[in-house]
Amino acid sequence: MKPSVTSSRRKGSADLRDLPAPRTEPSMKVPSLRPPLKWAGGKRWQLPHLRPFWMTRTHRRLVEPFCGGLAVALGLAPERALLNDINPHVVDFYRWLKRGLKTAVPMKNDESLFYSHRRRFNELLAAGRGTGREAAALFYYLNRTGYNGLCRFNRRGEFNVPFGRYARIPYTRDFSPYRRVLSGWEFTSHDFEDLPLEKGDFVYADPPYDVEFTQYAKEGFSWDDQVRLVEWLLTHRGPVVLSNQATERIVRLYETAGFRLLFLRAPRMISCTGDRTPAREVLAVRNI
Numbered sequence: 001m002k003p004s005v006t007s008s009r010r011k012g013s014a015d016l017r018d019l020p021a022p023r024t025e026p027s028m029k030v031p032s033l034r035p036p037l038k039w040a041g042g043k044r045w046q047l048p049h050l051r052p053f054w055m056t057r058t059h060r061r062l063v064e065p066f067c068g069g070l071a072v073a074l075g076l077a078p079e080r081a082l083l084n085d086i087n088p089h090v091v092d093f094y095r096w097l098k099r100g101l102k103t104a105v106p107m108k109n110d111e112s113l114f115y116s117h118r119r120r121f122n123e124l125l126a127a128g129r130g131t132g133r134e135a136a137a138l139f140y141y142l143n144r145t146g147y148n149g150l151c152r153f154n155r156r157g158e159f160n161v162p163f164g165r166y167a168r169i170p171y172t173r174d175f176s177p178y179r180r181v182l183s184g185w186e187f188t189s190h191d192f193e194d195l196p197l198e199k200g201d202f203v204y205a206d207p208p209y210d211v212e213f214t215q216y217a218k219e220g221f222s223w224d225d226q227v228r229l230v231e232w233l234l235t236h237r238g239p240v241v242l243s244n245q246a247t248e249r250i251v252r253l254y255e256t257a258g259f260r261l262l263f264l265r266a267p268r269m270i271s272c273t274g275d276r277t278p279a280r281e282v283l284a285v286r287n288i
């Protein structure tokens with residue numbers, strides 16, 4: 001489904017005017033590299049909406065406090081970036097990507113190999129060797145081969161995602177093409193609020209979705225965290241683009257904070273249980 005966009009000119013989501021969706025992605029001088037991992041909530045589909053904000057500001061440092069699967073950074077291809085995610089394993093993998101990781105770890109879409117690699121990955125974590133090259137290569141394999149690209153751990157800190165049962169999985173062994181693109185990028189793994197922003201940074205923030213009607217949000221990102229995020233974004237003097245599910249309370253939160261809102265129809269449905277309503281997402285923009 002093609003995402004579309006609407007924009008709010010005044011308070012209240014009832015008064016939405018349709019704006020034309022960007023026709024296609026503007027042609028890019030550097031072909032963008034694909035995100036190497038499967039990652040929930042990937043925003044590659046938002047690139048046509050983000051480029052108009054970014055293209056006149058490419059001299060700035062791109063900061064993503066929630067970089068996840070790296071879809072946006074790879075799509076915008078900035079010279080300088082600070083990319084952060086609270087998940088340390090994904091960040092360790094990107095640090096190896098930056099070094100042009102080549103992996104000799106056997107990779108096959110095979111259940112017994114998957115569980116043997118999962119065991120080995122957990123042994124490395126338990127031995128304090130989770131930041132090494134072997135752990136990075138295993139993390140990549142487990143992400144591609146495990147169920148839905150999930151990254152879940154049990155109480156003992158062991159990766160416990162089951163085998164994914166895909167028909168076919170393309171694996172990459174040589175990540176050297178990423179080396180040049182990532183050379184000016186710094187990777188960190190903190191809570192977003194600990195990120196040291198510089199005043200001219202271009203911030204693209206894509207937190208876990210606001211999930212209404214549940215006490216605890218997925219990935220432990222609560223309503224208090226959503227509020228903490230808007231307060232942190234308000235302290236920044238440079239351009240900010242925030243992406244989230246357009247729930248009523250998120251729309252109210254960012255409208256009240258004085259952000260300009262653009263509404264997008266996401267290329268996914270509200271639920272996977274038969275409700276065919278397209279999910280509505282919001283870009284909340286500031287200092288642009």
Ligand SMILES: C[S@@+](CC[C@H](N)C(=O)[O-])C[C@H]1O[C@@H](n2cnc3c(N)ncnc32)[C@H](O)[C@@H]1O
Nearest residue numbers: 041042043066068069070071086191192206208
């Ligand atoms: C929606 S995903 C980001 C997806 C990314 N924009 C992409 O296109 O692939 C949200 C990310 O926020 C991270 N996260 C959750 N809580 C966080 C926190 N308090 N600080 C920083 N990152 C956090 C999660 O690990 C997850 O990768």
